[in-house]
Amino acid sequence: MEDKLVIGGKELNSRLFIGTGKYPSDALIPQILEKSGAEVITVALRRIDFDSKDYNILNYIPEHVQLLPNTSGARNAQEAVRLARLARSSGCGNWIKIEVISDNKYLLPDGYETVKATEILAKEGFVVLPYISPDLMVAKSLVDAGAAAVMPLGAPIGSNRGLRTKELIRILIDEIPLPIIVDAGIGKPSDACEAMEMGAAACLLNTAIASADNPVLMAEAFGKAVQAGRQAYLAGLGASVDYARASSPLTGFLSS
């Protein structure tokens, strides 16, 4: 069955996006991509050393994988916009994950500044994927601003706590006519699977893979979990029954 995710006109076979910031070695990246099947990888522009022979992370990313530079380090819309433009002019393509964080304590994104940056960059032809707290009104503004997808957090970034914001993400899935990509907080493959079963379009994760004892094996596990969750969503989950058949039905009198 054909089930492709289309973002910015690009067809993707895998619904797993991966990050890059925390691996013991960038040399693991090709194996992680291969085993997980991921076709989109996000890289912080601040980390890319274009001039380095040995430590340019881009050297580890295969041609067929879609690069998603991110604006990590931006504290407001203006900084995010400048980083995005710098990424594009450095040859990183026109996809951009907007990350605006002025809270170094919890690393929670700034919705207002994110909307502003999205509006500017979408007009400039970027494929904009903004990272937000799962707030319906912010997400609606992002639709109007021209975002290509919306990326709500499942829990605070790097926390591995799982889908703590499940109910809010469910609302975004129901109400927002863009792909909802759960980004941040996913700790276990079962969390990713659950997000996909709910109807999320994709999951993005880094810490859960990078901090595993065997990151390549964990990447493979996440690839399978995302696929399983997606298939379950497409198959249509059976209704779960949380009430028992009462021996003295309350509506029994209707048939008598």
Added chain:
Amino acid sequence: MNFYNEYLKYKNFDFDAFFKMITDSDIEKILQKDRLTEWDYLALLSPTADKYIEEMAQKAHKLTVQHFGKTILLFTPLYLSNYCTNQCVYCGFNIKNKILRKQLSLKEVEMEAEAIAETGLRHILILTGDAREIASPKYIRDCVKILSKYFTSISIEVYAMDQEEYADLIEAGVDGLTIYQETYNEELYGKLHIKGPKKDYHYRLDAPERACKASMRTVNIGALLGLDEWRREAFFTGLHANYLQNKYTDTEISISLPRLRPHVGGFYLSHKVSDRDMVHMMVAFRLFMPRAGITISTRESAYFRDNILRLGVTKMSAGVSTAVGGHIQGGENTGQFDIADARTVEEMKEVISQLGYQPVFKDWQPI
């Protein structure tokens, strides 16, 4: 409202009596918690917590990997000038010390920059003594302009400045400030800083906050370990870091744990800090502030640095010379202190990789 008000709350606090009250069960409970209060942090610094150092280290390691990954950011210091007007009893740059005084010309700065950039480093920390007539803010600014051609992150470790001066340097390309209070003990501070502008405890104490107000991206603080009793210094450092991080959320606050080293003119050390004490305060701090950076310099030996790398460290210096012009000219007899780990950047890269970590050269992009 500034940090001094926070300091005053604990200034006359009976730390020893508090430590005596801490039981094993208190520590066990704290180790189960996700978020620690100031009191929890202080309890973790107690002698009672010492026997839990392995449990604390395990948790510190886990939290650090979770928030920073298996990565270590590398940088090197560049000493621009060792002229100094202060008389600080523990420092090699002390005005009374008969060392060769030198300040790099802009041409020499460029040569040093070229040599350092060749090693692959993209983060640099520039240092001067406290002589604002000679190593003036304008001179530092001129150096920053040159360095920004070679490095993507430039931090300063210079004399305390006004907010406007920090703003001016940020505009020129500086993104980080390192400034140590040396000791938080107000009375001791007065005694150790015999003469010179640094004698002003309050001006020094508020310097990190002025940098935050000027929108400095990273602010790194610390106490010079060995001047006073380490548990208190570690507590006040954590308290100060937490105060700044809560108040200035858009600045990344980090700490250093600089242990006193011998230098030309002697070795002032009134309170010995053992390796175990260093580990104790590092892991306690990590549990208190899981997302804050921790820097370890080449004041520490290669053996110790390799072993503490997994316990919470996020940033290390490499290829270090504390001498003015030391990266290409040798710079004999101008150093601030003797370093203990003389490994090159290339050697550090190897060691970090062998330990299962990624040496990171670039983690900032000037915007």
